Amino acid sequence: MTPVSGQQHPISLYLKIWGLLFVLSAMSYMVDYFHFEGYLRWTLIIIFMLLKAGLIVAVFMHMAWERLSLVYAILVPPLCLLVLVWLMAEEAGHTLLTRLLFFH
Template sequence: MADDTTQHPLKIYWIMWAALFVLSTFSYATDFLDRGYLRHFLILLFMFAKAGGIVWIFMHMGWERMALKIAILGPPVAILVLIGMMSLEGEYVEDSRLENYGESTMEVETPGHH
């Protein structure tokens, strides 16, 4: 039977709080970058790093069994992979439509207004 009085050292929590503060500072610093892919990538990177740290340390996932980690973290990873695949497919469809039909077909016509 597991000992319920076991506690993790407080030092781990203080380090995680400091890391969250640093990552948040970097995330807010991206406001000074020009709008573009780099800025969006960095914002998402810092967001996922903070969320991963919170799940790993504060939700005690770092000390759980592998089956529980996979059960909790597997579905969000699968969804992210599917979102990435849909994004690639959407770009392919748009490019093939532009290549085959030209720019004029991309404009949406409103019904009754020709």
């Protein structure tokens, strides 16, 4: 029998990331506990959500150790879609403003 060769990451790395995810989740809950409101609340929630998702993708899905071309192939299309959604939302706002201005 031949030994299987591959990447082996220390368990301490996964435990540290798990602990960091726990801290980020606690901070996310603290946003509601301290009754933040408005744009500050949503900005903090989105920042914590993106940090947690980035850690999960980078470490637990092993993207941190992949080739850069594979990372680009996975991350660039959703980013392009987000840019297109943002452009469509901007155009929708302009169209609504124009209709309210001229037809109201």
